[in-house]
Amino acid sequence: MDILYFAWVRERIGVPREQIDTAAATVADLVAELRAREERYDIAFSDLSSLRVAVDQELVDFDAPLAGVREVAFFPPMTGG
């Protein structure tokens, strides 16, 4: 599964994208798995209310399922316009 990071999430984690093998059933499970890996993930994901997530390029909630998903992206609230 491809995991993408944008804006300050990318800066905190240190890479724009990475590929991981995961059996996580939901986005929240994936977040828990990443947080347990290393401190930089733990810090980046410490406050989920300041994060948004997209699954295969669609905004979703953190309880969204990951079955069949190719791409998950984490980023702060968007500031377009």
Next chain:
Amino acid sequence: MHISVQQEAFDLGAVSADFAGGHKDMGAIVTFTGVVRDLPDDPLEAMEIEHYPGMTEKALRGMAEQAMARFSLGDALVIHRYGRLVPGEMIMMVATAARHRKDAFQAAEFLMDYLKSRAPFWKREITKTGAGWVESKDEDEDALARW
């Protein structure tokens, strides 16, 4: 419908004239343009805009399709830039064409409200004293409630 996510500047006059000229049955054309604004207390050197290639185009297209259906538009256009911009540069524009002005104005506002907090762009301000990501505003999220 025209959606463009691009690094290069756009010609507001030419794009507007082209958009307005193509619709004989539409009586109202509204355009809105967003410009990089300088900061009063800490002069802005540049604004950097990051986006999510692929999702951005998809999200903008989805918003424009919704606006077309909801306000019975004849056409809609969204151009949004990314990369490094300086104060005074145009960041983005929307244009809407409808039979009557109310729909054209409302559709432009609808597009702007959604663009602010549902299109995957992130702004970073670079000033003399440092750099920082622009935080989203609660009022931008609240603005979606009216639709």
